[in-house]
Amino acid sequence: MYGGGNTFESAKFEGLENEDPQKLAEFEARIERGEKIEPNDWMPQMYKKQLIRMIEQHAHSEIIGALPEGTWITRAPGFKRKLALMAKVQDEVGHAQLLYSAAETLGKSREQMIDDLIEGKSKYSNIFNYPAFTWADSCFISWLVDAGAIVNQLANARGSYGPYCRALDRICAEESFHLKYGHHCVIHMATGTPKQRQMMQEAIDRWWGPMMHFFGPPDKVSVHTEVLMKWKVKMASNDECRNQFLDMYVPKIWELGFTIPDPNLKKNPETKKWEYTEPDWDEFKRVINGDGPCNAERLAVRRVAEERGKWVRQALLTPKTKYVTPLA
Incomplete structure (x- = not known):
C-alpha cells in the first residue's frame, strides 16, 4: 500500500x-x-524492466508508424499535402529518437533496442501492420490513429518517470499539429466528391477493428496494467483510454456523415461507457506476435535501412586520428 x-x-x-x-x-x-523518478534514483528492477519494455515499444511504434504514411508522400494529392505529410513523417521519426534516448537512461542501448526490433524480439503497435491501400487510409491514420496516440500519451505524460514524461510533453505538442492536419484531410474527403466520401468510408470500415485493438487488450486480461498503474508508469487503463477515444471521436465521425462498422456501438446513458462489439482479440495476438498483413514487410524495410546506414555509424564511431596525417 x-x-x-x-x-x-x-x-x-x-x-x-x-x-x-x-x-x-x-x-x-x-x-x-x-x-518524478530520475535515472540515478533507486528503483525496483521490475519498474525499470516495465519502463524499458513500454518506452522501447513506443519508440518502435513511432519509427514503424512512419512507414505506412511514408509510402504516400510521393502520391499525396497536391504539393502542399506532400510537404505536410513529409514534415509529419519526419516528426514521427524524431519522436522515436526522443523515446530511444529516454529508454537509454534505463541502461539498454539504442543499438540493442534496434537489434531486438529487426530480429522480431520486441513488439510495437499492432495498427502499423496493416496496409494503407488508398489516400483515405493515410487520412485515417493521420487523424484517428494519431488521436488515439494522443489519448494515451497525454495520460502517460503525467506519470512517474521523468525522462519519459519530458519526452511525451514534446511529442504531444507536435502530435497536436498532426491531429489538425489529419482532421483537415478527412474533412476535405467528407466534403468532396461521392467517390472521395466512398473512399473515406471504406477506410473507416477497414481500420476500425485495428483501431479498437490499438489501446490494448481489456483490463481484465491485461497482464501489465495493474503494476504499471500502481507505479504511475501508465496513468489510465486500456479500457479507460479506449472509452475516452470513443467519447471524443465517435461523435465527430458521425457528424461528418460517416458510419462506423459496428451495429452495437452505443453509449450507455447510465454508466456513461461505450458498448461495442468485442474486437477479435485472436487477430490482435496474431498481429502482435508477427503474423499480421505487413509485419514481415515492415521489419524488412527496417533491416534494409539499418544495413544501408551501417557505414555512417561506423564512420561516426571511428576515432578521427585514424584518418589524420600528422604534420611534419
Whole structure:
C-alpha cells in the first residue's frame, strides 16, 4: 500500500520479493507524493524492466508508424499535402529518437533496442501492420490513429518517470499539429466528391477493428496494467483510454456523415461507457506476435535501412586520428 502499511502488497508482482523493503517503501512514497523518478534514483528492477519494455515499444511504434504514411508522400494529392505529410513523417521519426534516448537512461542501448526490433524480439503497435491501400487510409491514420496516440500519451505524460514524461510533453505538442492536419484531410474527403466520401468510408470500415485493438487488450486480461498503474508508469487503463477515444471521436465521425462498422456501438446513458462489439482479440495476438498483413514487410524495410546506414555509424564511431596525417 502507498504511504505506509504493508508495502509488500506489491510483492504479488513477480520479482519484488527480492527488493529491499525499506527502499521499496520510500520509492512508493515518492510516487504517491507526485515526485518524478530520475535515472540515478533507486528503483525496483521490475519498474525499470516495465519502463524499458513500454518506452522501447513506443519508440518502435513511432519509427514503424512512419512507414505506412511514408509510402504516400510521393502520391499525396497536391504539393502542399506532400510537404505536410513529409514534415509529419519526419516528426514521427524524431519522436522515436526522443523515446530511444529516454529508454537509454534505463541502461539498454539504442543499438540493442534496434537489434531486438529487426530480429522480431520486441513488439510495437499492432495498427502499423496493416496496409494503407488508398489516400483515405493515410487520412485515417493521420487523424484517428494519431488521436488515439494522443489519448494515451497525454495520460502517460503525467506519470512517474521523468525522462519519459519530458519526452511525451514534446511529442504531444507536435502530435497536436498532426491531429489538425489529419482532421483537415478527412474533412476535405467528407466534403468532396461521392467517390472521395466512398473512399473515406471504406477506410473507416477497414481500420476500425485495428483501431479498437490499438489501446490494448481489456483490463481484465491485461497482464501489465495493474503494476504499471500502481507505479504511475501508465496513468489510465486500456479500457479507460479506449472509452475516452470513443467519447471524443465517435461523435465527430458521425457528424461528418460517416458510419462506423459496428451495429452495437452505443453509449450507455447510465454508466456513461461505450458498448461495442468485442474486437477479435485472436487477430490482435496474431498481429502482435508477427503474423499480421505487413509485419514481415515492415521489419524488412527496417533491416534494409539499418544495413544501408551501417557505414555512417561506423564512420561516426571511428576515432578521427585514424584518418589524420600528422604534420611534419
